[in-house]
Amino acid sequence: MLDIEEIKKILPQRFPFLMIDRVIEIKENESLVALKNVTANENFFQGHFPEKKVMPGVLIIEAMAQASIIFFYLSKRPEGKPIYYLGKLEARFFNPVVPGDQLKIEVRPLKLMSKLGVVKTEAFVKDKLVASSEITFSVKQE
Numbered sequence: 001m002l003d004i005e006e007i008k009k010i011l012p013q014r015f016p017f018l019m020i021d022r023v024i025e026i027k028e029n030e031s032l033v034a035l036k037n038v039t040a041n042e043n044f045f046q047g048h049f050p051e052k053k054v055m056p057g058v059l060i061i062e063a064m065a066q067a068s069i070i071f072f073y074l075s076k077r078p079e080g081k082p083i084y085y086l087g088k089l090e091a092r093f094f095n096p097v098v099p100g101d102q103l104k105i106e107v108r109p110l111k112l113m114s115k116l117g118v119v120k121t122e123a124f125v126k127d128k129l130v131a132s133s134e135i136t137f138s139v140k141q142e
Contacts, residue, residue, distance in 0.1 A: 001026050002070070010073050011066055013081065016043050017135045019063035020105075023070060030109040032071040036063045040099035055097035060131045061088055064121040067105040068135045075109070078139045091133035100101045101125045 002010075002023035013016060038055055045053045062103035065085045073081055097103060104124045111118040116138050123131040 003116075007070065010070050013066065017062070018066075019059065020066045020070065023067075026071075026074055029061040029075045029109065029112065032067060032074070034063075034067040034070065034105045034107070036105065038097055038099055038101045038103060042099070047098065053099050056132065057091070057093050060093070060097060060103065060123055061091055061133060061135075063103060064105055064107075064123055064131065064133060065135050065137070067107050068117070068121055069137055070121045071107040071109070071119060072112070072137060075112060076114060076117075078115075082140045083137055086136040086138050086139060089134040089136070090139075091131065095125065095128055095130045097123075097125060097130055103130070104115045110134065 004021055007023065019036050020034045021037050022035045023032060024035060040053065041081050044059060046055055046088050069083045102125065106122045108120045109117065110120055118134060121133050121135055122129060
């Protein structure tokens with residue numbers, strides 16, 4: 001549904017902090033599914049358990065937050081106003097993510113208002129749950 005160039009129009013992040021490669025499913029105000037391809041070339045693998053490479057949990061949460069912001073943007077269309085990640089609740093990690101994995105991130109709303117959103121996010125590798133969290137974000141108030 002959205003390739004990397006369309007994602008760049010929504011998210012301000014750029015390499016190496018742009019964590020979403022593609023959005024494959026969008027159901028406005030209902031759900032979003034995004035992908036993050038994890039490769040051995042990622043900068044963080046050089047220093048994070050270099051002998052047994054594991055994607056840092058904070059970067060999994062960042063990918064989930066970026067998918068959440070894309071979902072909110074596509075649902076509420078706050079044109080020209082940045083959307084900020086405010087926090088996470090009850091983040092849980094279940095399995096490691098390693099080079100060669102593809103994160104499939106699913107986003108579902110818990111509360112969507114015009115300037116604030118709370119979503120449930122889950123990240124999977126090969127249909128196996130690797131992480132989950134509730135994420136809160138807001139449109140910047142002028």
